[in-house]
Amino acid sequence: MPSSVMPTPKRADGHTSPAAVSTTGLRKSYGDKTVLDGVDLHIPAGSVFALLGPNGAGKTTVVKILSTLITADGGQARVAGHDIAASPEGVRAAIGVTGQFSAVDGLITGEENMLLMADLHHLSRSGGRRVAAELLERFDLVEAAKKPASTYSGGMKRRLDIAMTLVGDPRIIFLDEPTTGLDPRSRHNMWQIIRELVTDGVTVFLTTQYLEEADQLADRIAVLNNGRIAAEGTAEELKRLIPGGHVRLRFSDPAAYRNATLALREVTRDDEALSLQISSDGSQRELRSLLDRLDSAGIEADELTVHTPDLDDVFFALTGGTDTDQPKETAR
Amino acid sequence: MSTLALAVRDSSTMLRRNLLHARRYPSMTLNLLLTPIMLLLLFVYVFGDVMSAGMGGGADRSAYVAYLVPGLLLMTVGSTTIGTAVSVSNDMTEGIIARFRTMAIHRGSVLVGHVVGSVLQSVASVVLVGAVGVAIGFRSVDATALEWLAAFGLLTLFALALTWIAVGMGMVSPNAEAASNNAMPLIFLPLISSAFVPVDAMPGWFRPVAEYQPFTPAIETLRGLLLGTEIGINGWLALGWCLALSVLGYFWSKSAFDRDPK
Numbered sequence: 001m002p003s004s005v006m007p008t009p010k011r012a013d014g015h016t017s018p019a020a021v022s023t024t025g026l027r028k029s030y031g032d033k034t035v036l037d038g039v040d041l042h043i044p045a046g047s048v049f050a051l052l053g054p055n056g057a058g059k060t061t062v063v064k065i066l067s068t069l070i071t072a073d074g075g076q077a078r079v080a081g082h083d084i085a086a087s088p089e090g091v092r093a094a095i096g097v098t099g100q101f102s103a104v105d106g107l108i109t110g111e112e113n114m115l116l117m118a119d120l121h122h123l124s125r126s127g128g129r130r131v132a133a134e135l136l137e138r139f140d141l142v143e144a145a146k147k148p149a150s151t152y153s154g155g156m157k158r159r160l161d162i163a164m165t166l167v168g169d170p171r172i173i174f175l176d177e178p179t180t181g182l183d184p185r186s187r188h189n190m191w192q193i194i195r196e197l198v199t200d201g202v203t204v205f206l207t208t209q210y211l212e213e214a215d216q217l218a219d220r221i222a223v224l225n226n227g228r229i230a231a232e233g234t235a236e237e238l239k240r241l242i243p244g245g246h247v248r249l250r251f252s253d254p255a256a257y258r259n260a261t262l263a264l265r266e267v268t269r270d271d272e273a274l275s276l277q278i279s280s281d282g283s284q285r286e287l288r289s290l291l292d293r294l295d296s297a298g299i300e301a302d303e304l305t306v307h308t309p310d311l312d313d314v315f316f317a318l319t320g321g322t323d324t325d326q327p328k329e330t331a332r
Numbered sequence: 333m334s335t336l337a338l339a340v341r342d343s344s345t346m347l348r349r350n351l352l353h354a355r356r357y358p359s360m361t362l363n364l365l366l367t368p369i370m371l372l373l374l375f376v377y378v379f380g381d382v383m384s385a386g387m388g389g390g391a392d393r394s395a396y397v398a399y400l401v402p403g404l405l406l407m408t409v410g411s412t413t414i415g416t417a418v419s420v421s422n423d424m425t426e427g428i429i430a431r432f433r434t435m436a437i438h439r440g441s442v443l444v445g446h447v448v449g450s451v452l453q454s455v456a457s458v459v460l461v462g463a464v465g466v467a468i469g470f471r472s473v474d475a476t477a478l479e480w481l482a483a484f485g486l487l488t489l490f491a492l493a494l495t496w497i498a499v500g501m502g503m504v505s506p507n508a509e510a511a512s513n514n515a516m517p518l519i520f521l522p523l524i525s526s527a528f529v530p531v532d533a534m535p536g537w538f539r540p541v542a543e544y545q546p547f548t549p550a551i552e553t554l555r556g557l558l559l560g561t562e563i564g565i566n567g568w569l570a571l572g573w574c575l576a577l578s579v580l581g582y583f584w585s586k587s588a589f590d591r592d593p594k
Contacts, residue, residue: 067434070592093436103427107353119345120437148356164431 020045020172020203021066025075028061035061037227038075043205043220045171048198050218051207052311054319057224059207060100063176066205067097080172096170100177102157103164106150110141110160113149117167135163139193155186162193173197175206179213191216211311221311223318230318235311242317245282245308247290249301250275256299263297264290282306335438342438346445353419354453361453364415367519368408368461375400375528376468387530394469401465402554403527406547408461409454409491410518413498416450417518420502421511430593443585447495454491472558483557486570490550493574494518496581503588522547546573 019042026039035058043049053059064070066079068088076083082090097103104113114136118128136145139159144152149160158178165173178194179187194217197204208214214221215235222232231238251257251274260276261269268277280286287306294301354361375383380393387396423429423446432442462470475483498515505511524538525547531539542548549569556563 069430069433089436092434095434097431097434099427099430101427101430103431105349105426105428107356108349112352116345116349119348120342120432120435122341168435 027074050214053224096165342441350449417515493577500584
């Protein structure tokens with residue numbers, strides 16, 4: 001199982017970029033349960049960083065520590081140039097946090113929530129009203145602005161949550177599972193919102209359990225498993241960490257299945273499902289030679305799927321055994 | 333911005349938030365008002381004649397109304413602060429509090445907003461119950477303006493003390509039900525104080541229970557101010573209780589708030 005950590009990210013010109021967030025040996029336990037067991041991160045300013053991991057891996061704990069909500073038991077961390085232990089106020093002034101559970105005041109309206117944030121950021125009355133109105137407009141909440149936030153749908157609450165986070169114009173934004181529990185449309189809306197955030201030069205630190213989300217949004221991805229960073233790099237780098245793809249043949253006729261196992265020697269057999277897995281990089285040439293061998297043996301499979309390695313494979317390879325879901329096959 | 337200016341500004345923002353909650357959702361505050369008002373009516377109109385006769389006031393229950401109202405005003409404070417414990421506990425489970433903790437705002441402002449809001453609600457509730465008392469015949473016995481002011485000050489100070497305790501109870505309670513249970517003494521203590529019957533009318537073994545608690549000296553002081561009865565050492569005792577409870581509640585709440593949230 002690959003467990004190497006990629007070297008510190010370098011810019012194209014070879015200089016290490018200034019870190020928006022950096023941690024060394026971050027540790028946290030609750031009682032005798034170790035949640036974080038030495039987490040090292042280096043996140044360049046102006047990038048999107050995704051912390052990927054299964055439920056209970058410690059993602060939220062990392063966000064809570066970096067956003068000064070809780071204190072670490074050990075290790076160091078700097079956020080926006082401030083040490084989180086020595087200067088939490090400096091950290092707080094630079095960040096915006098949207099937690100996993102909506103951080104809106106459900107008892108008051110969306111607009112009142114925005115004005116509350118404006119007041120707490122000490123904006124002037126007119127300045128606060130302007131910022132609130134702009135953000136409500138940008139996040140498509142104008143119609144709902146006068147309704148209590150508790151009546152909002154999940155997607156609306158999450159949008160209000162992010163809008164509230166943006167009131168203070170933070171340079172670093174933490175988004176803890178920003179799309180968990182959202183329907184596909186709201187999820188895509190949220191992705192669009194996150195992409196727009198980065199164009200303003202903001203650093204986004206997001207956690208997710210969705211591989212596709214990390215692949216779609218993040219410049220760099222770290223896989224957190226059992227309180228440690230199991231791997232870190234770009235999506236491409238991570239995909240290279242695990243062995244190549246395969247072709248899967250499925251049969252309904254046991255005789256054809258037997259013939260195929262004899263004709264193709266180097267296969268992984270699944271006798272119960274009557275399916276075979278053949279290592280392949282998915283290239284045209286390899287596929288043709290495979291099909292030729294099947295043709296010459298007079299074998300016809302009921303289904304042929306080509307599987308190229310994706311983040312799912314990386315995820316399951318790195319976090320092996322913690323999740324029972326099988327990687328999904330993609331017909332291409 | 334100076335630390336003090338920041339503290340005042342953020343606390344007043346939080347106070348506005350709490351008053352907005354109270355205005356939008358007045359049902360809990362009003363429900364909590366029912367207990368003292370029902371007890372007032374029950375003791376005056378149902379038990380009033382017996383109580384009045386028992387206390388040597390004759391068959392005219394107006395003497396008992398006068399005796400009862402100061403105690404019920406302070407009970408109103410206790411009852412209102414149960415709502416404080418519940419709303420603090422509710423609030424602490426909300427994500428918005430986590431947001432406040434990660435913002436560069438004055439750290440104490442969340443609690444100060446709750447405390448000031450709750451004291452204002454207590455005072456409003458006391459005025460309402462007081463109005464009911466006046467409507468059923470309570471009259472002060474030539475209290476001077478200064479005595480009225482002192483009475484008002486005592487009620488406010490008492491509200492402040494119980495509120496800080498209630499905030500502490502709310503902070504350490506995992507949910508609203510637990511908060512409401514933990515805050516029960518705030519409404520239970522006046523029942524075993526001198527609010528309904530004089531302490532020397534109670535059995536001897538029980539008197540210490542009634543005497544050594546915050547409600548009795550506060551009630552006796554308020555009676556003295558409004559009805560001209562003897563205050564004696566009760567004024568100082570009441571003041572002492574208020575200060576001690578405020579300080580205790582303040583440090584309790586603060587340490588609970590500064591602890592890492594789950």
